[in-house]
Structures are given as structure tokens and as C-alpha cells.
Amino acid sequence: MMRTIEILIVIIIITGAFIIASFYAVLPWPRQVSPVNLRRLAFTTLQVLDSNYDLSRAAFETDNYTMWGGLQVALSASLPPNVIYNLTVYEVSGGTTQLYARVVSISNAESLGAASDASSYLVASSNVTFNVTPEKIGEHGGGGTLYILNCSDANGWWITGYTAQSLAEDLYKLLSPYFTATIMVQNTTQLGQLLNGTKISNSPYESVTNAVIINTFGESVPIPQIYCQGYALQAEGYASSVSYPYTRYCYTLGNKTRYYNWTWASIVGYPLYYVSNTVVFANQNNTYGIYGMQKVYQGGINAFLQGLDRQPFAYNDGGITKSSNTQVNLLPNIIYYCNYYGIYPSSSQTSTRALSTSILSTGSNGYNLTLGLDMFSRFDSNYIPGAVYRHVFRGGTDVTGSFLALGLTRSPDIRLTALGILSYYQPRLYRSEYTTNGTSRLVVLQLGLVGGV
Amino acid sequence: MEHRERVNLTASTIDHLVAVTVFLAATLLFIGLFNQTIQTAVIYQRHRAIATKASDLLDTMLLSPGIPVNWGQTDSNLTGFGLQDPEFTQYRISPYSLMRLRSSVGEPVYYNATGQYYSNVTMGDRNFMLVPYNLALDYSYVTRLLGINNTYGFQLTLTPVVSVSIQETQFANSSATFNVTAAGVGFPLSYTTISYCFLKVDSSGPDSPSYDISFGTVNADDTGSVSINIDNVAADDSYAFIAYARLSGLVGMGYHERTNDHEQYVVPFIDSFEEGRVLLAHSYNVHVDETETEATVFYTATYVLLTEDFILREMPIITEKEHVVYGYGTNQTFGNLTIPTHNPGILVIPYKTTGTNRDGVVLMPWGISSLAFPVVFGGDPQKQEWVATDIRQVIVGGIAYQAKLALWSLEGYQVNG
Numbered sequence: 001m002m003r004t005i006e007i008l009i010v011i012i013i014i015t016g017a018f019i020i021a022s023f024y025a026v027l028p029w030p031r032q033v034s035p036v037n038l039r040r041l042a043f044t045t046l047q048v049l050d051s052n053y054d055l056s057r058a059a060f061e062t063d064n065y066t067m068w069g070g071l072q073v074a075l076s077a078s079l080p081p082n083v084i085y086n087l088t089v090y091e092v093s094g095g096t097t098q099l100y101a102r103v104v105s106i107s108n109a110e111s112l113g114a115a116s117d118a119s120s121y122l123v124a125s126s127n128v129t130f131n132v133t134p135e136k137i138g139e140h141g142g143g144g145t146l147y148i149l150n151c152s153d154a155n156g157w158w159i160t161g162y163t164a165q166s167l168a169e170d171l172y173k174l175l176s177p178y179f180t181a182t183i184m185v186q187n188t189t190q191l192g193q194l195l196n197g198t199k200i201s202n203s204p205y206e207s208v209t210n211a212v213i214i215n216t217f218g219e220s221v222p223i224p225q226i227y228c229q230g231y232a233l234q235a236e237g238y239a240s241s242v243s244y245p246y247t248r249y250c251y252t253l254g255n256k257t258r259y260y261n262w263t264w265a266s267i268v269g270y271p272l273y274y275v276s277n278t279v280v281f282a283n284q285n286n287t288y289g290i291y292g293m294q295k296v297y298q299g300g301i302n303a304f305l306q307g308l309d310r311q312p313f314a315y316n317d318g319g320i321t322k323s324s325n326t327q328v329n330l331l332p333n334i335i336y337y338c339n340y341y342g343i344y345p346s347s348s349q350t351s352t353r354a355l356s357t358s359i360l361s362t363g364s365n366g367y368n369l370t371l372g373l374d375m376f377s378r379f380d381s382n383y384i385p386g387a388v389y390r391h392v393f394r395g396g397t398d399v400t401g402s403f404l405a406l407g408l409t410r411s412p413d414i415r416l417t418a419l420g421i422l423s424y425y426q427p428r429l430y431r432s433e434y435t436t437n438g439t440s441r442l443v444v445l446q447l448g449l450v451g452g453v
Numbered sequence: 454m455e456h457r458e459r460v461n462l463t464a465s466t467i468d469h470l471v472a473v474t475v476f477l478a479a480t481l482l483f484i485g486l487f488n489q490t491i492q493t494a495v496i497y498q499r500h501r502a503i504a505t506k507a508s509d510l511l512d513t514m515l516l517s518p519g520i521p522v523n524w525g526q527t528d529s530n531l532t533g534f535g536l537q538d539p540e541f542t543q544y545r546i547s548p549y550s551l552m553r554l555r556s557s558v559g560e561p562v563y564y565n566a567t568g569q570y571y572s573n574v575t576m577g578d579r580n581f582m583l584v585p586y587n588l589a590l591d592y593s594y595v596t597r598l599l600g601i602n603n604t605y606g607f608q609l610t611l612t613p614v615v616s617v618s619i620q621e622t623q624f625a626n627s628s629a630t631f632n633v634t635a636a637g638v639g640f641p642l643s644y645t646t647i648s649y650c651f652l653k654v655d656s657s658g659p660d661s662p663s664y665d666i667s668f669g670t671v672n673a674d675d676t677g678s679v680s681i682n683i684d685n686v687a688a689d690d691s692y693a694f695i696a697y698a699r700l701s702g703l704v705g706m707g708y709h710e711r712t713n714d715h716e717q718y719v720v721p722f723i724d725s726f727e728e729g730r731v732l733l734a735h736s737y738n739v740h741v742d743e744t745e746t747e748a749t750v751f752y753t754a755t756y757v758l759l760t761e762d763f764i765l766r767e768m769p770i771i772t773e774k775e776h777v778v779y780g781y782g783t784n785q786t787f788g789n790l791t792i793p794t795h796n797p798g799i800l801v802i803p804y805k806t807t808g809t810n811r812d813g814v815v816l817m818p819w820g821i822s823s824l825a826f827p828v829v830f831g832g833d834p835q836k837q838e839w840v841a842t843d844i845r846q847v848i849v850g851g852i853a854y855q856a857k858l859a860l861w862s863l864e865g866y867q868v869n870g
């Protein structure tokens with residue numbers, strides 16, 4: 001009998017344990033098991049209310065009772081009937097004591113029940129404007145003039161799908177905020193004036209020296225009539241003794257680039273492969289049906305570099321580019337400037353006319369060039385797809401002319417030219433101070449559930 | 454003495470037997486009781502996991518545009534599922550991606566001339582959205598894209614937050630009065646601004662069928678209602694009344710039609726999202742057995758866009774009337790048209806039948822929000838052991854919707870004991 005009594009005692013103990021365990025092991029309410037995500041619901045409700053900026057307007061017009069009445073109706077109408085809310089707008093203050101100060105609050109219940117959750121949403125005043133003021137190139141020194149070749153009497157090549165004039169217009173929009181003066185060179189006569197050191201506008205900020213000249217004509221370069229055969233400066237533009245006589249003009253361009261300390265920019269392909277003047281060469285074409293052009297061939301870039309380095313003109317049409325195709329990528333420092341200036345060309349490009357690193361040599365084959373800015377990964381380790389070359393005479397320190405060459409395939413992406421110029425000169429951007437103090441308000445929507453378990 | 458010892462031994466044995474039996478019975482009982490408690494707790498945990506999954510899955514669907522991002526505007530298949538409008542961020546949903554979801558509630562329509570079944574969303578009498586099955590996404594395919602096939606089932610529902618109901622309350626002296634009421638999920642849209650558009654079919658003019666269109670803007674009262682009077686409406690006129698209600702970011706729309714076509718009308722079938730091509734069929738070829746007599750329906754077509762200031766702008770597509778003829782077997786003809794834009798709007802097709810002066814107007818949304826069509830996509834949550842739901846407020850083409858996801862487990866478990 002004792003054992004049966006013992007067992008009964010054991011049963012009583014286990015029953016007690018079960019009761020105690022059941023008492024403490026409380027299972028959650030169904031509402032807690034499968035809760036409506038009130039935080040997300042609150043956030044998405046705020047977004048819907050602000051989809052047409054009505055919430056932002058209301059947050060800054062707390063005295064507009066019509067607007068707030070509409071907001072309250074919209075809030076009630078958009079939430080399920082068993083959801084109650086409290087919407088509070090806080091001023092974001094700049095003080096050190098209290099960051100948020102309550103401005104106004106609306107609610108459809110005295111309390112938010114046992115379970116509630118909230119989301120916040122920052123709205124900005126419509127009166128706030130955000131400005132960025134760029135530093136002007138040349139603002140604190142010489143130069144600062146951008147010349148964009150927009151010559152109406154010349155034709156371009158390898159700018160397929162564009163015209164030089166449309167590219168010039170785009171460049172003007174991209175770069176003019178960064179220069180003290182941006183001047184369109186409207187015809188080859190004006191280009192001739194520039195080569196002669198003469199200003200071509202009435203702008204007090206125009207400076208021929210230390211200027212940047214962008215050739216928007218691709219592989220072609222406009223040539224003033226005066227440098228053509230039979231005209232006054234023929235000796236500087238035409239050499240009858242060589243295979244491509246207008247190679248001499250490219251030598252002059254290099255010479256002037258050094259003399260005036262220009263930065264000459266070639267936007268695509270093989271630099272200085274043709275010269276163009278639609279009046280003088282009206283009956284000559286580039287063998288592809290584009291009239292107004294004369295071929296210079298590969299000697300053009302060699303002659304330019306000779307002129308840049310003040311070497312005597314010696315005709316040489318040997319190629320100095322890698323003319324096969326490969327994909328090259330923007331270097332990390334250039335990608336940084338993409339973000340800084342907000343210019344986003346594709347980070348991978350096709351190189352077809354990368355210049356040989358041999359031009360950097362300081363020996364007899366070189367031109368005293370250094371890399372002012374390297375833009376792309378190398379092609380076959382010895383070819384530079386895009387860079388700004390800086391000319392400094394041996395033993396000197398002063399820069400005497402620079403040359404931006406983008407040896408990429410057609411059609412040109414003009415943003416790369418702009419990026420190259422800006423990354424080289426690095427003008428700073430002064431962003432207007434924008435603080436949340438007085439310009440932003442925090443809207444907090446707290447939701448609670450009523451009814452049910 | 455020997456007898457007494459035998460009695461004591463027997464009592465002891467009985468005591469043992471009773472004790473062991475009671476102990477074993479009690480042990481089994483308590484194992485069952487504890488097991489039930491533990492299993493209930495496990496089930497609760499699983500239910501909570503489903504609820505968490507529902508919230509995550511809903512965000513996955515609504516915060517990703519899918520791959521390719523513009524799949525709603527193409528005829529291509531997709532490799533990643535998502536409904537977000539690729540031109541926006543956050544909870545803005547593409548009205549075109551939603552069109553490509555195969556409806557779970559509408560009875561599929563088979564069209565003999567193309568040999569295809571069409572996902573069917575039909576609202577009212579003459580408002581259709583029929584999407585061919587080869588372009589409409591299948592539920593099982595989407596579960597595979599989401600990686601939940603054989604583990605979870607779901608139903609996604611998108612319902613307009615604001616409902617705008619329109620009733621013709623009075624007709625007298627060649628004018629019709631409409632009562633327009635706007636209400637939200639839990640509250641009337643008091644003092645809301647209502648923009649409306651009234652399209653009356655003209656089947657008697659030389660360019661008929663065409664329509665006359667008039668616009669207006671009114672304010673509702675505290676119950677969200679307003680009466681609108683439209684003049685020059687005859688008793689047998691066909692018309693469509695479209696109304697938009699907006700208040701503090703909430704935008705909703707509604708429509709109402711009157712037709713006198715005797716079941717002869719034009720049925721629009723979407724044929725290509727990418728090219729905006731729509732096929733137009735005779736209703737007899739879609740809804741009626743091949744016993745009817747020869748019949749022809751003439752139609753024109755216009756695309757109506759809702760501008761940012763809630764004004765409807767017309768874009769004519771077919772200005773000179775064309776026709777579709779009811780035919781038998783393979784002798785069926787259909788017209789087609791191309792919607793020239795990917796801005797959400799309403800395809801308006803006024804039509805008339807031959808001889809009898811029967812006419813009407815068919816509306817088709819291009820971008821599901823244009824007519825605030827609801828969306829029901831996925832499996833059936835009925836008879837599932839546990840269904841977790843979660844909701845979000847979203848914007849679809851400027852119209853406020855509520856997105857609700859119902860999710861359940863397919864892995865099969867139940868409470869024992």
C-alpha cells in the first residue's frame with residue numbers, strides 16, 4: 001500500500017509541476033504571434049500622404065486648419081478602422097539643449113492601446129534651395145578662359161552622330177560654370193586671330209594665354225584660310241615638300257600651344273589627322289566623301305609634339321598609337337572626380353588610338369612631356385588611352401603647354417573631355433550650407449491597434 | 454504462519470502492481486500533457502516565423518523592380534520578381550508590372566481567333582483588362598523566382614485605398630444627376646476635391662461613333678458626397694463617367710457607364726506590352742456560342758491620359774471608324790490598335806452596331822491604376838492551417854493602394870495529442 005501512496009504523492013508533485021509550468025509558460029496572444037507591422041504601415045502611410053508633398057506643406061503650415069483637416073481625414077481614411085494614430089510634427093532645432101521641439105499633434109484616440117509602433121519621416125520646407133557655386137579656373141591666377149572650337153566653316157570627323165556645333169553647345173553647358181570666360185570660336189578666322197594672340201571677344205576676362213582650347217571636330221582640326229597654300233601665312237601651315245603638306249599647320253598649333261601655355265584638348269580618336277576649311281578645301285574630300293577636308297595622316301600629332309617641344313619641324317608620319325581595340329577602365333581617382341563633379345560617363349571605354357608612352361621620353365625621341373593626369377588603365381602597358389600631357393622643358397619647372405588626348409573610339413562621349421579638364425584643374429565646389437535647423441521638420445506617426453486579442 | 458506469510462507476499466505484490474500501473478499511466482498522461490504544451494509553443498513559434506516571413510516577402514516584392522527592371526513594359530520573361538516602379542524609389546509600384554500578374558479571381562477568357570486564354574479582370578459592364586496567358590505571370594513561376602516554391606504559398610492583393618462610387622440618381626429634362634461618393638478604408642473622404650470627366654457617345658454624327666467630352670471639378674461635403682448635374686443627356690444615350698478624388702496625397706478614382714448595346718460591343722485584348730498593341734474583337738466571338746446571326750460593330754478609339762494636375766488629356770488613336778464582324782470558326786476578324794505611350798491612361802473605345810442605333814463605350818486601363826483595378830494574385834488562402842498577413846500603403850501610378858500579402862506554410866504540421 002505504501003508504494004501506491006508514494007506513487008500518488010509523485011503524481012501530485014508532477015501535477016503541481018505541470019500546473020506551475022503552465023502558469024509561467026504563458027503563450028503569447030495571437031496578435032503578438034502574427035502582428036501587423038505597424039512600423040512599416042506607419043512609414044508607408046506617411047509616404048503616401050507626402051506623395052504630392054501635401055504632408056510637407058502641412059508640416060510647415062500648422063496654422064492652416066483647412067489643410068490639417070484634410071490631412072486628418074486622409075489619415076483616417078487610409079488606415080484600417082481598427083488602427084488608431086497619433087501624428088506629431090517636431091521642429092528640428094539647432095540648439096544644444098533640445099533637438100526636437102513639438103509643433104503640432106493630431107490623434108483619433110486618447111491612448112494608443114497596449115501595442116503601438118511608430119515611424120518618423122523628415123520633410124523639408126519648399127522654401128529651401130540648395131546651391132553649389134563652383135570655383136572659377138583662373139580665378140586666383142592667370143588664364144581661366146575656355147575656347148570651344150565651334151567653327152561654322154569646318155567639318156568634323158569621327159564625331160559620328162554629332163556635329164561639332166552640337167558638341168560645342170554641350171561642352172559649353174558642362175564647363176562654362178568653371179571658367180571665368182567661356183568663348184565659342186565661331187569660325188576659322190577667329191581661330192586665326194587666336195593663333196595670332198588676339199582676343200576675339202569683348203569680355204574683360206578673356207585671356208589668350210593659359211587658356212584651354214577644346215577641338216570639338218574630332219580627328220579633324222579647323223585651319224584658318226590664312227595658313228593655307230597661297231595665303232599670307234602659308235609658311236606656317238603648308239610645307240609642299242612633304243607627303244601631307246598641311247602637317248606643317250599641326251606643328252604651328254603645337255608651337256602656339258607652348259607659346260601661350262594652352263591646354264589643347266582632342267576629344268576622340270587620332271589627334272590632328274585632318275585639317276578642315278570648307279571654303280579653301282571646297283573641292284577636296286577626306287576620301288570618305290566629307291568635303292572641305294585635307295588629310296594630314298599620322299604626321300600631324302608628331303608635328304604638334306615637335307612644335308610643343310620647340311623642336312625643328314621634321315616630317316615624320318610614323319604611327320605612335322596602338323590602333324587595335326581594347327576595353328579600358330577609368331582609374332579610381334577619376335571615378336572620385338566623377339562623384340565630385342557629378343559627371344558620370346561609363347567607367348569602361350573602348351580604346352582605339354592610345355598614344356605610346358614613348359612620347360614621355362626625355363631622350364632624343366621624346367618631347368619632354370610628363371603625365372599631368374592619367375585617366376584610364378594602360379593598354380598593353382605601353383599605351384595611354386587618355387591623359388593630359390604636360391610639357392616642361394628639361395631642367396625647368398614651368399609648364400609650357402598641355403595636351404589632352406582621348407584616344408577612344410567614336411562616337412565621342414563629351415563628358416569624358418569635361419571630366420578630364422575638371423580633374424586636371426580641380427576647381428572646388430562650394431556647396432551652400434544646408435542644415436536641418438529651420439528647414440526640416442520631423443513627422444512622427446504612431447499607430448496602435450484596438451479590439452481583438 | 455506459513456499462510457500469513459503467503460498473504461503478506463500477495464498484498465505486497467498487488468501493491469507493487471498497482472503502484473507500477475498507476476505510475477506508468479501517470480507518466481504517459483504527463484508526457485502527453487507536457488508534449489502538448491511544447492508542441493503548441495513550437496507551433497506558435499512557427500506561426501511567428503511565418504508572420505516575419507510575410508513582412509519580409511512583402512517588402513521584397515514591393516521594394517525591388519525585378520529583373521529586367523522594366524519587365525512590365527516588355528513582353529520578355531523575367532528572372533527576378535519585383536513590383537517596384539523602376540523610375541521611383543520606396544513603395545511606388547509599377548502599374549504595368551501589376552498588369553502582367555495572372556488574376557486569381559477572374560474567370561479566364563478563351564479567344565478562338567488567337568487560340569489563347571486570357572487573364573481576366575473585368576470591372577463593371579464594359580471595363581476589361583484581358584492579358585494573354587503567355588504574357589501573364591504564373592503563380593507557381595513567381596514562387597520559384599522568390600525561392601519559396603514548395604515551402605510557402607501566398608496571395609498578394611492590391612486594393613485602392615479610396616473607393617469612388619458613382620450612381621445616376623435622377624434623369625429629367627435631358628439632364629442626368631450623378632451622386633459621387635468618395636470613401637477611404639475606414640472613413641469618408643470629407644471635403645475631398647473631385648475631378649470628373651463625362652464622355653457621351655455620339656453614334657449619329659458623320660464621324661460616329663465618336664464622343665463628346667466634358668470636364669469639371671467640384672468639392673464633396675463632409676460625408677464625401679457630391680451631386681453633379683450633366684446637361685444634354687438623352688434617355689437612350691450611352692456614356693462613361695470617370696471621377697478622381699484627391700485629398701492630402703490620397704488619390705482614388707471611380708467610373709460608371711450606361712450602354713444600350715444589347716450585348717454587341719468591342720472586347721479589347723492586350724497583345725503586346727512592349728509595342729502597346731491591343732486586339733479588338735466582336736463580343737459575340739468571345740462570349741456567345743456560334744448561333745448568332747451576322748453582326749458588325751463600328752468603333753473608334755482614343756487614349757486619355759491623366760496629367761499631374763488631374764486633368765484628362767486626349768490622344769486620338771483611331772479617328773475614322775473601323776469595324777469588327779462577328780464570324781464563325783476561323784472566319785473571325787479582329788481589329789488592332791497601338792497605344793503610342795507608356796504613360797498610364799485609359800483606352801476609350803466608343804462603338805455602335807449596324808442599323809439599330811445601339812451604342813456604348815468600352816474602357817481599358819493601360820497601367821492598372823488608370824481605372825483603379827484591384828489585383829489578386831497567387832494561391833487560395835482558404836483552408837490553410839495558419840495564414841499570416843501584412844499590409845503596406847503604396848502608390849501605383851499616382852493612385853493610393855493598400856498592398857496585402859497573405860502567407861502560409863506548405864510544409865504541413867499540426868498539433869498532436
